Amino acid sequence: MAPLLEVEGLVKSFGPVDVLHGVDLSLAAGEVLALVGDNGAGKSTLIKHVAGVYRPDAGEIRLEGQPVRVETPGQARALGIETVYQDLALADELSVGANIFLGREPVKHLFGFLPIIDNRRIRMETDALLARIESKIPPRARSVSRLSGGQRQAVSIARALYWRAKVVIMDEPTAALAVMEREHVIGLARRLASEGVGVIYIGHNLIEILEVADRVSVMYRGRIVHMTKAEETNQQELIKYMTGFTGK
């Protein structure tokens, strides 16, 4: 069986600046693949191609063996690729439920013809979903602006879970969080994997990376320079690859 997600020969430059020089990557269902590298190594550019934010100059993305075009965030979502951004991409003034269903609201018809949002269903599904991920988020919170950073990440992750994402990209999900909340988010990432989701996890904290990931890919100047199982590596080795002290 083909891997869940494959990226092959991805090339991207912004004007004269080459950012990605032919990147290959593969992700299996049910695994957490960590992507590490120094700032500017190309991690964010890489995942933004998968998320439909950028279009590649060359290369191919395959989902479950099929080549796919991911040219808008909407297409990515339709294919089952969800992103949990580091800048907490939630609509602050909307409720938890409205955020989870944003862009895909269930609709019912008033008087048989007027399409309106089925808020009752959103509430019920949200309650069930939050119970499922054992979250302490008040499900009826009027606006997510009142939630903590970790709770907001949990909402994003719950959103990915609810929509049966096949691939979830977590872009530095713990960057702005307190220690206790990190643990919660790491737990959620593992949980996604245990439900069969393929997770790409970008992070800087190597202790955290080694805790959450099954495999680790190291990026350096637009290339993947090292790929290893998490249990077969350590911080020193990763740092060596990240800083380019290994030849190449």
Place this chain on the structure above:
Amino acid sequence: MGEGTLSKAQEPGVRVSMFEGLRHRLPLETYVLALTVLVWILLAVFSKYFWTTGNITDILRQVSIDAILAFGSLFPIVLAGIDLSVGSVAGLAGVIFSMLIADAGQGILVALVVTVVVGLIIGMVNGWASERLGIPPFIVTLAGLQGYRGLALLLSGGLTIAGMPPGLQKFALSSVLHVPSLFLLMLAFGLAAHFLLAYTRTGRYMYAIGSNIESARRVGIRVTLVVIISYALASLYATISGLLLVARLSMGAPTAATGSELAAIAAAVVGGASLFGGRGTILGCFIGALLFTTIGNGANLLGVNSFWQMVIEGLLIAFVVYFDNLQKRRQAGLG
């Protein structure tokens, strides 16, 4: 926001009773409504003419046109945008409509359709320019504020346009079961706007865009389309209020609704809308407009100096915004 839930104010992670939730934060509309009721009671006490059928009818008629303009300006405000051109668009719409009737000899229906189409196009251009060209809506609609007023003056040569069919004014003065038709029309437009904002996807996307435009884009919302719809609605409502002004005065005036964009925005803000986007309701707009109309009416009935009236209105806006900020800060402390 359309969730219809009462438990609006739990602290994160802690379930609190509905009662405590209410104590922490009632929507701003509630306070403004209370203030409006208080002003009504005071006026009823201090002026024997306030609580008379004639005066209440006057107030209902006076508030109607202002409220429709305020409803319209809420859409861009929810988006974290603003439409400063609504007053000028109302003026221009009145001029086009009345010139089509008086000078071009068109029927009311043709004039109505043409004017509404012009209004919609203006709104779509506003939305398109601020979204696709990346010009801040403040600037786009500031240009509109000046430009459309200029166009109204140009078209009319600066003159008021008389010669409206008497039926128009008769309609503006008519009542159904003692409720002025203008007020009923305002209710209808208010309900339509409320329905759109609270119950449809388009409305929800407006709040989403106003809350976080990036997240709205990332979930695949067609931001440009929603923004254009929003500004088109603002212009549409402005056009309607311009037409009603023509009906009310039985003439088109190129200066009609001068400065009323600010009154409309003030009504929305006093009614709980946030200029930072994502918040605001039609009910709030209505209450805000009603409060301002009541203050104007009260000042006239009690013979309060016109300049003091302006000062009072200014203080009211400052007070409400301050109060809202205070509440938000208190919440932030809790969260």
Place this chain on the structure above:
Amino acid sequence: MKKVLLIAAATLGCTVIGAQAGDFSKAKIDVIVKATTSQYWGTVFDGARQAAKDLGLSIATLGAPSELDVAQEVQILENATAAKPTGIVIAATNAQALAQPVDAATKAGIPVVVIDSDANTKNYVTFLATNNETGGQKAAIEMARCIKARTGGDTGKVAYLTALAGAQSLNDRDKGFVEQLKSYPGLSIVEHRVGNNEASRALSDSEDLLTAHPDLVGIFADNELEGDGAGTAVSEKGLGSKVCLVAFDTSDQEIKFVRSGIIDALIVQNPYMMGYAGVWYALAAAHGVVFPKYVDTGVSVVTKDNIDSPQMGGLLDPKKYVLSPFLGAQ
């Protein structure tokens, strides 16, 4: 005063007659108004164009689109001065701001005739304008007459509406009205509202006034938009035969209200004559004629009875204007 005017007019006549034998086709007079987009200033231009035709000279009709744009008017005047026309006719949007540029034009040897609104200087040929205070006085007289005719007495409550705060001409009208009304001790002013030069605001204010004072017998509206709004309120409430409404100016709507008995009297200025005489005076001054510093173009009172008379026709519609010997207001 009258004698001076007669002399001036006679001299002017001679100059012009003499000149018509000659040729003014090279003469050019710039007419600068406060706002190019209003009926009132359009009428000023009409008068100026007629004068240009009669005299065989050319004029330029200039002005900012809005009365609020003082800076633009200053610029227009400065540009005109630089181009050295035969004469300049100007209405000063702001007395202070236009004073220095008018001085400068005069110093440059260009005769400047100020019309309608004065500039804060005496370095001009003449000031040709409505005496707004007199207009206000006439409004008070008409109101008293109307109240007398209607109630048989001369007592009652009246109110007045100011279109806009801070405009000198409106302040003068109000002052004339208030002062003159004092000569009718039975009439008391109970209310004064200031609007924002907008008919719908005037409508709301008038409605509320009529509610607050059910025994109101008179309203004075000091410009056309206030007149439109107050007229609508009075007609809505069916008080046309009870409230004496006197208003300034002549919008189409106001004229309709006069015909339907809602407005009892309109105080009408003579902008046509300001434009017409302005151009004549500027030309004459360029030929050395000296004028008195102030010439009143007069106000007329239009009522239902005289609205269709030929003299009024010209005031209400410049196309019907019939020129008659003009010697300033009597």
